[in-house]
Amino acid sequence: MHAPRVTVRGGELEGRTVGGVTAFLGVPYAAAPFGANRMRPPQPVEPWTGVRKATEYGPTTPKGDYPPQYQPLFPEVVIPGDECLNLNIWTPDPGASGLPVLVWIHGGSFMNGSGSVGAYDGSAFARDGVVCVTINYRLSAEGFLYVGDDVANLGLLDQIAALRWVRENIAAFGGDPDRVTVAGESAGAMSVTTLLSMPLAEGLFSQAIAQSGAAAHTLTADEGRTVAKYLAEALGVPPTREAIRDVPLDTLVQAASDLVTEVQTAADPAKWGRIAASLLPFAPVVDGSVLPAHPLEAIAAGQGGDVRLLIGSNRDEARLFLVAPNAIDFIDDATLDAGAGAYGLTLDALDVYRGNRPGDSPGDVLAAVVSDWFFRIPGLRIAEARAAAGTAPTWVYRFDRPNIPDNHGFGSSHAAEIPFVFDTINREELRPLIGDNPSQAVADAAHAAWVSFITDGDPGWAPYTVPGRPTGVITEKVEEVADPSGDEREVWDGIR
Structure with a gap:
């Protein structure tokens, strides 16, 4: 291991190189958001003197615990300290130039998570020629409190500040500021599609990836x-x-x-x-200023139209929320009917789901309904809006692994794709969610598709068009499928 140094606008940083990958961790991109800066837009970093060590993850933003049923599935990192608006960088070579850049925005219901979570270790991306950046941003009331004053969406403004920092400094790590892909999962994906719709974020990224989250989840x-x-x-x-x-x-x-x-x-x-x-009391608010309009409306009008987008979801998203609390086996037909009705489905529409799953339990069917309402359909609405507006290409994917018996009944649930995308499946703390024998072939397929998109602007299948609706279905390989589960997609027309 050796200790390379780079200079950024705040001063000189010392990182570490292990196994051909150089990491700079806990680098502040904005001033500490406390004292006079509390609940205010992010302020510039105070420059430092001398060499700042960047070899350990930095402080995490204030947050509570996940609900108890999710804590074993999502190991949290809690690091005390004020300089919590920081980021982490993995690069194949700080002395290079022109490398593609991935900026990752973590999920966690806008309440939890950090850029220091083990599943987001960027070493595999750096190994494959991508400069990978993971960021923190303010969460919960600190990041998304809206009281009707002139301050709103501080968490989004943090994300924009981090992207501006990347644009100004990433060349010092070998990255090309004009080849930035912003990506995220769940609340991170909701953030990505919201950023895509925001004039304030124009010019900060040329590509975007939204995993299991879309612009439907904003507040008025x-x-x-x-x-x-x-x-x-x-x-x-x-x-x-x-x-x-x-x-x-x-x-x-x-x-x-x-x-x-x-x-x-x-x-x-x-x-x-x-x-x-x-289920998201803290989320981006359409305040008319930071976020001028509902993201889907802005995207349909062409905002973000010059940005290439990869968007999709997992086949079994909602199993996370039914299996973790041990609820899925207690759902009967009456509960299924009522639950589907609450999401706007008629019994005839529900019969489409039942008919496609002969022998499945009512809980299994409800999981499929909720997966579509919450995750798949909002993502497809983004893809459809962009196709209608004639924007830069959009690619749609569906992630179909693990299979349900292989990971304690979760299947390809919400967040299951992340360790495969990052090729971090060998981390022991991820076993409760992805199973004890996660497939390296699946990781190879998913990670390669992401690297291809980040590097070349093409994940390996056809862009999304209507009516063909080509979709990359990811298993141990990537297969292009026309309109997978199209009959179930159609029942949401006019509803979601």
């Missing part, structure tokens, strides 16, 4: 104020930014986590409205 300004009202009530303070900011940080984090637990486990639709279905 009224919904944002409703969340702030309930949060303030829980804290016993007025629903103003100043009053909420004055609450001790740990108290605020816990209250926000309790609010999310309520929404995700026992939400009253009369109280929460649409949020009871979206």
Whole structure:
């Protein structure tokens, strides 16, 4: 191992090289978001003197715990410290030039996660010629509180600040600022499609990847104020930014986590409205300024149209939310009928799902319905809107592994694709989600498709068009399939 050095705008950094990959970890891209900077837009980094060691992950942003049923599946990293707006970089050669760049925005319901999670280790991307960057951004109320003042979507502004930092500094690590692909999963993918729709993000990336998340999951300004009202009530303070900011940080984090637990486990639709279905009380808010319009509307009007997009979802997304709490086997036909109805499906439409799954349990069928409502259909609406607007190409994928018996019943559930995309399947802490014998062939296929897209702008199958709807179905290989599960897609027309 040796200690290479680079110079960025803040000063000189010292990283580490192991196995042909050089990493610079915990590099601040904005000032610490505390004190005078608390709940305000990100501020520039204070330059440092001397050489700053960048050999360990930096502080994580304030966050609570995942609900108990998900904690074994998503090992959290918690690192104390104020300089939590930081990023990590893996490069094949800091002395190179013109290398493609991947910037990864983590998921976690806008409540959890960090760029330091082991599944996101960027070494395999660097091994294959890509400069990989993973970022932190403010979460929960710190990042997405909206009270109707002139401050909104601080988490998105953090992401934009990180992308600007990459544009200004990535050449020092061998990367090409004009070859940046921004990518993310779940809340990270929702962030990516939202960034795609935002004038503030123009010119910061030329390609985008959205894994299991799309622009359907935003809040209106009224919904944002409703969340702030309930949060303030829980804290016993007025629903103003100043009053909420004055609450001790740990108290605020816990209250926000309790609010999310309520929404995700026992939400009253009369109280929460649409949020009871979206399950995301903290999310990007269409405030009219930072986020001027609903992302899907902006994308349909051509915003982000010069950016190539890879978007898709996993076959068994919602099994995560039914298997983890041991609920899937307790769902009967009446519960299935009611659940599908709550998402807008008629019994005739539900029969399409049942007919395609003879012998499956009602819980299995409900998982397929929820997977489409929450993840697949919103992604396809983005692809359809871009196709209609005549934008740069969009590619659609579906990830179909692991199979259900191979990973404790989860199948190709939400987040299962990430270790295969990053080729980090050998990490022991990922076994509860991806199984004890994850397929290297699947990792090879998925990772190669991502590297191909990031490097050459083409993942290896035809761009999405209507009516053909070519889709890359990822298993131990990548196969182009025309409109997979098209009969189920059609039942959502006019509903989702």
